[in-house]
Amino acid sequence: MNKRKTQKQSTRENIIAAAKTIYVDKGILNTATSQIADTANIAHGTLFLHFPNKDSLIIELIDVELSKFSDNLKQLILETSDVRTILNRYLTLIQEEEGFFSTLACELPYYKRELRRQILFRQSLIREHFHQVIQQGIEQNIYAKINIPCALTFLFGTINYYLSLNKSFVQEGSVLNKFHEQIIDIFIKILQK
Amino acid sequence: MNKRKTQKQSTRENIIAAAKTIYVDKGILNTATSQIADTANIAHGTLFLHFPNKDSLIIELIDVELSKFSDNLKQLILETSDVRTILNRYLTLIQEEEGFFSTLACELPYYKRELRRQILFRQSLIREHFHQVIQQGIEQNIYAKINIPCALTFLFGTINYYLSLNKSFVQEGSVLNKFHEQIIDIFIKILQK
DNA sequence: TAACTCGGTGAGCGTGCGCTCAGCTAAAGG
DNA sequence: CCTTTAGCTGAGCGCACGCTCACCGAGTTA
Numbered sequence A, B: 001m002n003k004r005k006t007q008k009q010s011t012r013e014n015i016i017a018a019a020k021t022i023y024v025d026k027g028i029l030n031t032a033t034s035q036i037a038d039t040a041n042i043a044h045g046t047l048f049l050h051f052p053n054k055d056s057l058i059i060e061l062i063d064v065e066l067s068k069f070s071d072n073l074k075q076l077i078l079e080t081s082d083v084r085t086i087l088n089r090y091l092t093l094i095q096e097e098e099g100f101f102s103t104l105a106c107e108l109p110y111y112k113r114e115l116r117r118q119i120l121f122r123q124s125l126i127r128e129h130f131h132q133v134i135q136q137g138i139e140q141n142i143y144a145k146i147n148i149p150c151a152l153t154f155l156f157g158t159i160n161y162y163l164s165l166n167k168s169f170v171q172e173g174s175v176l177n178k179f180h181e182q183i184i185d186i187f188i189k190i191l192q193k
Numbered sequence C: 001t002a003a004c005t006c007g008g009t010g011a012g013c014g015t016g017c018g019c020t021c022a023g024c025t026a027a028a029g030g
Numbered sequence D: 001c002c003t004t005t006a007g008c009t010g011a012g013c014g015c016a017c018g019c020t021c022a023c024c025g026a027g028t029t030a
Helices: A003-026 A033-039 A044-050 A054-079 A083-096 A098-110 A113-139 A148-169 A175-191 B003-026 B033-039 B044-050 B054-079 B083-096 B098-110 B113-139 B148-169 B175-191
Strands: none
Touching: A003 A033, A003 A044, A003 A054, A003 A098, A033 A044, A033 A054, A054 A083, A054 A113, A083 A098, A083 A113, A083 A148, A083 A175, A098 A113, A098 A148, A098 B098, A098 B148, A113 A148, A148 A175, A148 B098, A148 B113, A148 B148, A148 B175, A175 B148, A175 B175, B003 B033, B003 B044, B003 B054, B003 B098, B033 B044, B033 B054, B054 B083, B054 B113, B083 B098, B083 B113, B083 B148, B083 B175, B098 B113, B098 B148, B113 B148, B148 B175
16 A cells, blocks of 8 residues: 555545544534534545545444444344343443434434435344344243334333433433433333233 | 504414424424525515514424413313323324424424523423322332333333434324324333332 | 604625635655 | 656635615504
8 A cells, every 4th residue: 555545544534533523522414514624634625535525424424333333233142132131231332432322313313314214224223133132032931022113112212312312411421321220120121021 | 453563463473383384394493584484475584573583483483382282281180190191191282293393302402502491391390290190109009119200211202202203204194193002001011010 | 644653675795614626745657 | 857646725616594774665643
């Protein structure tokens, strides 16, 4: 790899890193591309040499983050099929990037259709895995015969709600960390007979 | 009241009605004030004779709607203290203005601090009433000794989640209507022993 | 009826944002 | 060492939006 190519790649990574900082801090929809460029220490125009428009930068940024998240999740899923354990680690993974997921929760309704589709597709895969594990529990007579999709909406809806609240109303610290145990307890209660 | 005053009041009401139509349809943050004026069949400048700026129009619009909602809710609260009944009618009230509450759910994180405070204060009053009714149920040994605030967050979080989904992903009809019974059933299950 | 008041009008101002492009510099190529 | 090329620069274009203001005409007043 020659000097030019490494330089180019490094600039691109700078842009994504800067965009992520801003994303976590105050969201990206209401941030000017010029500010992203400033944060990345590049000229405004340079940004558009690496990304044809603001949307494609957002798409790449989110895709990079969600890929990391999915990879982590896949691993944990292979290790156990205990709902409490999986949920516990799922929440921990989100907490580690809580700023990111808070912004995602708030901005999701405003992304372009295609990006929203991508994000929701990834979410549906996670949902499906939870579904299978709970289904096993029901078949083994551990859990009650509940409406699984609806129970999962309670779970993901609540997490989503906490994440939006965090961004809007809590100054410091992690909301999910504070309510971690309570979320798990109530969800398990929904599953139980 | 002379002709000028009635004319002025009617114009003001036209503006709020137009703003509400747009609010329900596609939200107001991403709508130009010129379009609100078009919908109300008035000149762009007229809007700013009745409201000093866009924000104060949003504030009044939301305040009018939430007042109506609160009044309705107060009445139903006086009539019964059965959680299922109250929740049932609470959901019905939201359904009747589902478009409005969908937009509210999506836009809330982006409103100015003061407006957000107002909206959340109203929500906290509703929350408090649910809290009291459930507390009664626990004292009468009908329900388990659960963490009430956390249970309520599951409820409101889920409703909020359904509302945002509705706006983004469902073309026609009411999401809350479709899942009305399931929401009630699962919430009651959380309360039960 | 003449003078005055006041709600309404809409062209246009200021600003901010996404994005472009002519020009520059330094690395790559011969 | 000279030419070519790739990556970067930043002034500035076009547009959209919130908001203003000089002007108009109908309603009110005396």
